[in-house]
Amino acid sequence: MSTLTRPVVPAPGARPGRTPRRIRPGKNDGSGLREKKSLPMTAIMVVFLVYSFAPLFYLIVNSTKSQDDLLSTFGLWFGNGFDLFANIRDVFTYNGGIFLQWFGNTLLYVVVGAGGATFLATIAGYGLAKFRFVGRRAVFAVVLGSIAIPGTALAVPTFLLFSKLGLTNTPWAIILPSLISPFGMYLVWTYAVDAIPTELLEAARMDGASELRIFFTIAVKLLTPGIVTVLLFSVVAVWNNYFLPLIMLSDPRLYPLTVGLNQWSQQAQGVAAHPIYNLVVTGALITIIPIVVVFLLLQRYWQSGLGAGGVKE
Numbered sequence: 001m002s003t004l005t006r007p008v009v010p011a012p013g014a015r016p017g018r019t020p021r022r023i024r025p026g027k028n029d030g031s032g033l034r035e036k037k038s039l040p041m042t043a044i045m046v047v048f049l050v051y052s053f054a055p056l057f058y059l060i061v062n063s064t065k066s067q068d069d070l071l072s073t074f075g076l077w078f079g080n081g082f083d084l085f086a087n088i089r090d091v092f093t094y095n096g097g098i099f100l101q102w103f104g105n106t107l108l109y110v111v112v113g114a115g116g117a118t119f120l121a122t123i124a125g126y127g128l129a130k131f132r133f134v135g136r137r138a139v140f141a142v143v144l145g146s147i148a149i150p151g152t153a154l155a156v157p158t159f160l161l162f163s164k165l166g167l168t169n170t171p172w173a174i175i176l177p178s179l180i181s182p183f184g185m186y187l188v189w190t191y192a193v194d195a196i197p198t199e200l201l202e203a204a205r206m207d208g209a210s211e212l213r214i215f216f217t218i219a220v221k222l223l224t225p226g227i228v229t230v231l232l233f234s235v236v237a238v239w240n241n242y243f244l245p246l247i248m249l250s251d252p253r254l255y256p257l258t259v260g261l262n263q264w265s266q267q268a269q270g271v272a273a274h275p276i277y278n279l280v281v282t283g284a285l286i287t288i289i290p291i292v293v294v295f296l297l298l299q300r301y302w303q304s305g306l307g308a309g310g311v312k313e
Contacts, residue, residue: 113178125188
């Protein structure tokens with residue numbers, strides 16, 4: 001692995017039109033700088049790479065197996081047949097096609113929950129960054145403190161509160177807690193400080209623009225990388241949410257994919273056990289495809305959003 005990269009530049013005195021000589025790794029290019037290799041770091045990165053991709057490889061390989069092959073063959077290699085398409089068909093038709101119901105529920109929770117969390121975080125972060133008001137620092141301290149509290153610690157109190165309000169076992173029990181994103185608000189706040197010049201806002205106000213028009217026509221465009229970053233984090237968090245739906249929902253028709261697949265997995269236990277591990281594995285593979293697609297489509301935005309503010313002029 002190389003820890004220093006240099007662009008290929010023409011050597012002094014080189015003839016015009018000739019291809020610049022490539023600098024071989026580990027060779028001195030004559031400028032005193034030398035590319036360094038770190039074998040321990042390369043080995044560590046290879047270990048992390050294998051560790052990261054091994055579960056995905058296991059998922060892909062075992063989704064091609066039948067139930068019998070899944071239990072009788074080596075887990076990290078293919079079985080005797082190729083049953084991927086049969087497994088996919090069974091996933092969407094098993095138990096009256098309830099997998100599609102779970103998929104639709106997950107989309108509802110993600111669109112409303114993650115979309116609402118991103119919108120509220122954008123408004124709150126923009127307000128904290130560009131408006132001065134009494135208690136602003138106190139709000140900032142509360143936001144930072146709330147980021148440190150894990151969601152699982154708040155799940156039981158949230159369940160008791162929603163039970164009093166009669167909202168358990170309804171979609172609102174999943175959507176309302178998902179609307180709160182302290183980390184997203186903090187991210188937008190730090191991004192808006194440098195991304196939106198205060199002079200630009202003052203010029204818009206002098207031209208007679210209202211605050212809402214300034215926000216939607218100027219601030220949102222300048223905050224787009226930060227907003228997409230918050231949206232991506234929120235989508236992943238809601239899509240993978242498991243513990244909160246597990247304690248809030250009792251009707252299987254309201255389950256998201258995470259809880260529904262776990263219910264299928266639990267069928268392998270008990271007196272009348274009916275294991276369908278091949279459908280659980282294939283369903284898990286189908287579940288991660290949308291989140292991977294969203295990640296790939298939005299990566300150019302969130303990379304620029306995370307990098308913004310890293311260098312101070």
